[in-house]
Amino acid sequence: MSQRVALVSGAASGIGRAIAAELNDRGWAVLGVDLGPAPECALSVEVDVTDTAGVARAVRQAEQQLGPVEAAVSAAGHYAIVPISEIDPSAWLRMLRVHLGGLAAITRAVLPGMVRRGSGSIVAITSELAIGGGDSDSHYASAKGAVIGFVRSLAAEVAPQGVRVNAVAPGPTDTPLLAADSPWRAPEYLSTLPIGRLVRPDEVALCAATLIEELPFCVGEIISPNAGAVI
């Protein structure tokens, strides 16, 4: 029996890599999409998720080499803590293009096949900051909040055709996106979290894989493994 195929963006590191590894462990053939090579993947394509045509090409390549893409996880991310008055237009656009644009590009590439087959699962990685907000997180929170609006609307639109769209909203996660001197790693901050530590990437991966494989009645849902940062 041939393997089921899943696309994971941001698969080269952090949360995306953990999701690729989890899906790989569960028997999926993973198309990894990232700026650099993605090691846990059956097929790694180096492309910027803001490049709609490039993402579409990657999906076509995967469909030829691996088979139809039955699940997609948008995990490619970009994070910066910047006070509002210092966010220039290029920083603003970059943030929106990576998070919302990346999800939209992936959706454009995989949705037609999913609708045709009458089944499929899309999971967007958003953020606890989209729900609770954060000091100097306005452009990041805007982008991740837009992702939630997109997910809820797309979920309502394509559920009747058998495609489920959901999101995972992690809290601060122990990945390379958080620099060693990040305030999210400071002991004073961690002590405010109910679990007292950062989220592990494998915990986010478990949520994403569970949404894809085990929760057929979840639609437009946001699962929040956030260490208790936003309850």
Next chain:
Amino acid sequence: MGRLSGHVAFVSGAAQGMGAAHARRLAAEGALVAVNDRVASPALDDLAHEIAGLAVPADMADREAVFAGLQQASEHLGEVDIVVANHAYMSMSDFLDHDEDDWWRVIDTNLGGTFWLIQAALPSMRRRGAGRVVIISSEWGQVGWPRATAYSASKAGLISLTKTLGRELAREHIIVNAIAPGVTDTPQLQVDADAAGVTLAAMHEEYAATIPLGRIGVPEDIAAAVAFLADFRMEALVGQVVSVNGGSTRTRA
């Protein structure tokens, strides 16, 4: 070896419907399961036998009975470290006509009973150094519903209980979350259909029309979320409400 091997679960309201599905799913994942319902019944005994668990009848609104039930479960199966608070009493009425005793029975059973159940289970979870609590709330606890003031209030109260205990107990590795099921195909639906004077099929269709996925839930849909929230590999998900409703609310909490 399932992911819950070595764990002991207590599922309230498990004689039929969702609770029975939770018990079967947890047992399939490797847990030993005590199945509770308000009164003893052949259905409860049969389920306990089927999953090699233990039938523990007890009224969750009766604090002493709840504590005795948890003790019985721990003595026979081992220290309970998973609690699924699934039991519920449902009564619908126009607000002003709702009999006051009946109104409080809903609250005392659903909200109060869950409170006692968690209280009773905490000592064994603390002795084991970790625990998982899954509280079954309801879509109606999130969005409200006409003629369901008591039920909706009890289920909304469970959401606040989840959030508070999520914060309070996480450092002890006791992780509390809730599930808010949407309309689910359980025996309660027949009761609702009879009360509304429509056929069960008509009720299914009426509800399904409001759900993007185009169907109502089945108990196994909810049980899958219970197994997920009982997973000891994850602690980062805490104090949260997972809505399992086919897209009817899309995360309005």
